[in-house]
Amino acid sequence: METFNIKKLSKPFNIEIDSIASDKSISHRCAMFSLFSNETSYIKNYLTAEDTLNTLSIVEQLGAKITRNGSTVEITPTDKLTEPKDILDCGNSGTAMRLFCGLLASIDGAFTLTGDKYLRERPMKRVADPLRSIGANIDGREKGNKAPLFIRGVKELKPFTYHSPVDSAQVKSAMILAALRANGISKYKENELTRDHTERMLTGMGAKLEIDNEGFINIHPLEGHLKPLNITVPTDPSSGFFFAVAAAITKDSRVVIKNVSLNPTRIEAYQVLKRMGAEVNFIEKENIYEPIGDIEVKYKELNGVVVEDNISWLIDELPALSIAMSVANGKSLVKNAKELRVKESDRIEAVVSNLKKCGVTYTEFEDGYEIIGGTLNKASIDSHGDHRIAMSFAIAGTLCDMEINDVECILTSFPNFKEILDSLY
C-alpha cells in the first residue's frame, strides 16, 4: 500500500493549472455513446485514468475498434455489438456499471458486469429494478442488488413512465440509454435536476429528448444511428476542486483552473466556497455541449456554511469541502446527503473518522455532519480505498503535514494529482 507524506506549505502559491484530469463523467459517456453511431467518433482529452480506461476496454470487448494515442481516442463501432467472450470489469466505477446496465439490457447476448471489492458492495437495485420493470433480464448477488450482475439482452424493452425515488444521474442515464431502444416514447422524471451530460450529449448527437410541462424527460426511441462525437473533453470540475480548496485555505494564494466544465450541475461546490467567503470567478470561454471556461479561486478568510440544497450538484466535492469547513470560522452543516454513504466508501463515515484523527470537532448524522471550524492537526489518514477521501486529506496536509495511506485509489480519477500538488511547493 502506497503512502503520501504531505508537508505543510511554507509559502503562498499563485498558479494557473491546465493539466488537471479530464472530466470523468463526460469521458465515460463519450466511450459509451459512440456505440450509438455508425461512424468514427473523435475524442480529445479523454480521461486516461483507471475508471474510464476500463470503460474503453469494455467498449472494445463489445466489438468497437479503438485507436488511442495518449488522451486522443478514435472509436469506430461495429454494425452490431458482439457478445463478449469474458466478463466486463468496471473496476471501481459506479457510473460505468450503472450506465452499461441500461445500454446492454436490449443488446442480443449475455453480459456479466463486475468490479472491484468496493463496487461489488454498492447498490445496483436502483437501476436493476426499473430496468426489470420494462422487461430487462438482470440478476446478481443479493436478489440482483449487487455485482457481479448478469444481463441477458432482450429483443425489445417496453416504453416507460418513471419518477425516480433517487436523484441520480447514473440512474437517469441508464434509463435514457434503455429508452433509446424501447418500442415507444418513454418518460423519466427526477425530483431535482442531476448532472445532465447525458441529455446534452445525446441531443447533440441527434437523439430526440425533450422536457414536457410536468418535468418529465420524453425520450424518443432511435430511428437509425446517431451522429458521431467530435469532442474535446473539458477539465473535471470535481478534480479541479481539490486545488480550489487548497487556494481557499492557504493565505494569499490563488489558483486558476483552466478549460473546465462550467455546467451549473457541476460547479455548485465552488459556489459554496464563494458563500464561505473565498473569491471565486467563473470566466466562460466557449460552449461545446456545455459551457467551458476558467475558474479563479483566491484566498479570503472562510466562514461556516449550511449545505442542504442541490446536493447532487456537489455530492462528489463534499469530502474536499469538509476540509474547508474544518478551518472556517464557526459551524458548518451538511444535510440531505445520505447518498454519500453509498459511494466508493461510506463517505460520511470516512470524512468524520479522519477529521476526528485531525482533532476536528464534529457531529455525525445519518445524512451528513456538522463541523466546528478550528485547526487541523497532523494525522495518519485512512483513505478507505476512496480517491476523493485520499485527495481531500492530502489537501489538508498543505496546512499541517499529513500521512495518507492507501493512495493507489487516486489513479481511478486523477493520475497526476500528486505531481500537481508537488508543483504548489
Ligand SMILES: O=C(O)C1=C[C@@H](OP(=O)(O)O)[C@@H](O)[C@H](O)C1
Ligand atoms: O453520472 C455520473 O457521471 C455521476 C453521477 C453521480 O453519481 P449518482 O448518479 O450516484 O448520484 C456522481 O456521484 C458520480 O461521480 C458520477
Ligand SMILES: C=C(OP(=O)(O)O)C(=O)O
Ligand atoms: C462517486 C464517484 O464515482 P462513481 O459513482 O462513478 O464510482 C466519484 O467519482 O466520486
